[in-house]
Amino acid sequence: MDATIPAALNCTLSQVGPCAHCRRPCHRYGKGASPLCRTCRTEREAALQAAK
Incomplete structure (x- = not known):
């Protein structure tokens, strides 16, 4: 994995x-994490929002 990814x-x-x-x-893991990318x-x- 590229070392710049965490940064x-x-x-x-x-x-x-x-x-x-x-x-x-x-x-993905730890405080502030999400199972989805940005x-x-x-x-x-x-x-x-469109479904509302």
Whole structure:
């Protein structure tokens, strides 16, 4: 894994894991983590807003 990924995600290497949807690296574990990467989370939030 590229050492710049944790820095870009503002987390440690041990907190990086695959996005549950697209499998891209994301801040998956620990405080402030999400099972989705930023892109998938944004798309999901937009889809939820459109469904209202």
